Amino acid sequence: MKDETICLHSGYTPGNTEPRVIPIVQSTTYTYDSAEEIGSVFDEPTKSLIYSRFANPTVMAVEAKIAELEGGIAAMCTSSGQAATLLAILNICNAGDSFVSAAQVYGGSINLFSYTFKRFGIECIFVDTNASEDEIRAAFKPNTKLVFGEMLANPALTVFDIEKFAKIAREKNVPLIVDNTFPTPILCKPFDFGADIIVHSTSKYMDGHALQVGGVIVDSGNFDWNSGCFPEITGPDMSYHGIVYTEVYGKAAYIVKARMQLMRDFGVYPSAHSAFLLNLGLETLALRMQRYCENGQVVAEFFKASDKVASVNYPGLKSDKYHALAQKYLKGSSGVVTFALKGGKAAAVKFLDSLEMASNAIHVADIRTCVLHPATTTHRQLTEDKMLAAGVDPGMIRFSVGLEHIDDILADIKHALACV
Ligand code: PLP
Numbered sequence: 001m002k003d004e005t006i007c008l009h010s011g012y013t014p015g016n017t018e019p020r021v022i023p024i025v026q027s028t029t030y031t032y033d034s035a036e037e038i039g040s041v042f043d044e045p046t047k048s049l050i051y052s053r054f055a056n057p058t059v060m061a062v063e064a065k066i067a068e069l070e071g072g073i074a075a076m077c078t079s080s081g082q083a084a085t086l087l088a089i090l091n092i093c094n095a096g097d098s099f100v101s102a103a104q105v106y107g108g109s110i111n112l113f114s115y116t117f118k119r120f121g122i123e124c125i126f127v128d129t130n131a132s133e134d135e136i137r138a139a140f141k142p143n144t145k146l147v148f149g150e151m152l153a154n155p156a157l158t159v160f161d162i163e164k165f166a167k168i169a170r171e172k173n174v175p176l177i178v179d180n181t182f183p184t185p186i187l188c189k190p191f192d193f194g195a196d197i198i199v200h201s202t203s204k205y206m207d208g209h210a211l212q213v214g215g216v217i218v219d220s221g222n223f224d225w226n227s228g229c230f231p232e233i234t235g236p237d238m239s240y241h242g243i244v245y246t247e248v249y250g251k252a253a254y255i256v257k258a259r260m261q262l263m264r265d266f267g268v269y270p271s272a273h274s275a276f277l278l279n280l281g282l283e284t285l286a287l288r289m290q291r292y293c294e295n296g297q298v299v300a301e302f303f304k305a306s307d308k309v310a311s312v313n314y315p316g317l318k319s320d321k322y323h324a325l326a327q328k329y330l331k332g333s334s335g336v337v338t339f340a341l342k343g344g345k346a347a348a349v350k351f352l353d354s355l356e357m358a359s360n361a362i363h364v365a366d367i368r369t370c371v372l373h374p375a376t377t378t379h380r381q382l383t384e385d386k387m388l389a390a391g392v393d394p395g396m397i398r399f400s401v402g403l404e405h406i407d408d409i410l411a412d413i414k415h416a417l418a419c420v
Contacts, residue, residue: 003069003186004286011065011279024276025057043241045260046249054263058272062279066206066216069185069282070198073221074255076263077214077275081181081201082108083268084215088177088199091258092230093145095121100139101148102129102165103389104158105179106201107378109150110390126389129158136168145229146174151190152182152330154364155338155374155398156391157313159325166194175223175254181205182365186289187331196223197254204365205334207281208288212274217258221251233257239265288367288403293332295401295409300337302410303399308347308417310395312339335401336364344395347420348373351397354419357404357412369402369409 001009012022030049032038041048049055059077067075078084085108093099101113103126113124125139129149147169149160162178169176175196180188184205190198200206202214225233225246233253236242240260245253263269270278293316300314315326316333326333341347352360358369362377372378375394379387387394401409 001068006065006068007286008283010068011061011063022058022061022276022279024272026272027056028052046256052272053267053269054259056269056272056275058279059270059275062275062282063216065279065282066185066200066202067218070180070218071185071189071191071220072198072218074252075216075218076255076259077202077216077270077278078263079215079268079270079274080213081199081203081215082112083266084199084201084217085109085179086112087258087262087266087268088197088217089117089122089146089148091254091262092175092232093117093122094232097143097145098123098125098141099146099148100125100127100136100144102127102150102153102158102160104129104153104156104160104391105148105150106154106181107374107382107390107392109148109179110386111381113148114386128389129153129160133164133168136165137171140168140172144172144174147176148179149176150179150181151188152315152334152336153391154182155336155372155378155396157315157322157333157336157338158391159315159322159329161325162190162193162195162329169196170194173227173229182334182336183330183332184285184289186286187293187334188329191220191222193329196220202278202281203363205281205289205292206285207278208285208365208367209277209281210361210363210366210368211277211281212270214270214274214278217255219252219255223254225253237261289332289334291403292335292365292401295403295406296333296335296337298406299399299401299409299413300333302413303337303339306417308341308343308420310340310342311393312337313391314338334365337399337401338396339399340393340395340397341420343420345373345375348395348397350420351416354416355412356415357408358399358402364398364400366400367403369404369412370400372398372400374398
């Protein structure tokens with residue numbers, strides 16, 4: 001099936017007289033006919049449902065759909081994108097390990113990687129996304145367990161050169177994890193370019209309607225864990241009767257471990273109702289992404305031509321530094337455009353306060369146009385050095401173009417620019 005069809009039909013196929021729409025199975029628990037049967041599920045938890053802290057039929061239908069869209073073997077939803085990033089890394093790294101990440105990633109990821117992981121004894125080594133192959137190699141330490149990057153970084157809008165990083169991850173025998181939130185699988189399929197694991201904040205375009213916070217981890221099933229460096233996956237898990245994930249679950253070892261061990265222990269699984277809402281967003285994802293890209297391109301070109309604008313980031317612009325990488329990896333550049341006004345931060349604030357239709361919101365990638373000043377909001381906690389390394393200029397405005405008519409979006413922008 002093509003993406004448009006997967007969005008509508010994958011994950012749930014009703015039988016004769018069954019509901020046309022995925023049912024919301026709003027139940028924490030599942031009943032069994034006998035004590036023996038319920039006990040046996042604890043020996044083989046993937047056999048059937050136990051408890052909605054780590055599996056639920058409505059959520060599982062959505063997981064199957066996202067896995068198919070990304071071309072992975074399986075997926076696990078989480079209660080936020082942040083939880084997806086956290087578990088994706090903790091599923092591999094222990095205290096005493098390190099990982100390499102592109103510096104241009106979402107601000108919340110930078111906080112998690114720089115501060116919270118450090119408290120757990122996990123070190124993140126940041127490298128500029130434009131680093132040479134040798135510079136990336138030099139960042140590795142003997143304890144480096146994975147590489148992380150963000151396909152279209154929020155809000156820097158740098159395009160991650162996935163093949164460059166995947167090549168080095170392969171050489172070093174570690175997996176590459178890619179955050180594919182902004183492109184979604186409609187605009188980019190990171191597994192085709194060498195990613196091993198994908199994470200998403202489904203709160204963004206996938207949901208699209210600002211209805212639910214959520215995340216997902218997708219496993220390609222392609223990474224060979226048997227190098228001796230991943231005993232958590234290839235050795236016995238004493239918290240699960242000494243199970244060896246690679247022996248029992250083969251290619252699905254990583255994602256089954258994430259569910260059976262980490263989701264069991266951290267309990268960051270979404271509710272059935274959230275998954276139901278996410279599914280509604282997914283049903284129109286392919287159609288919406290096309291329009292976001294069209295509107296985003298027009299808005300980026302408009303900013304580019306304005307004499308009040310100092311700089312614009314949008315990989316869909318021919319003049320953009322990442323245009324060539326966008327042409328290689330993306331089928332479109334999404335609806336997110338970042339730009340800086342000539343008047344700097346003061347002008348940015350005036351512009352934001354003068355918009356009448358677009359709303360000031362922390363959210364991004366929504367059906368409605370929304371705007372944000374990252375330096376004083378999402379990146380407020382970062383030092384100026386870290387902010388600049390993440391690609392965030394103090395005057396930068398993140399403009400998330402929605403699905404309103406383009407004439408109305410441009411009219412709002414023109415009015416706000418006239419006030420600056
Ligand atoms: N990854 C990216 C690229 C994001 O933009 C975000 C949130 O903005 C996250 C991860 C974290 O997701 P959530 O807000 O759903 O926890």
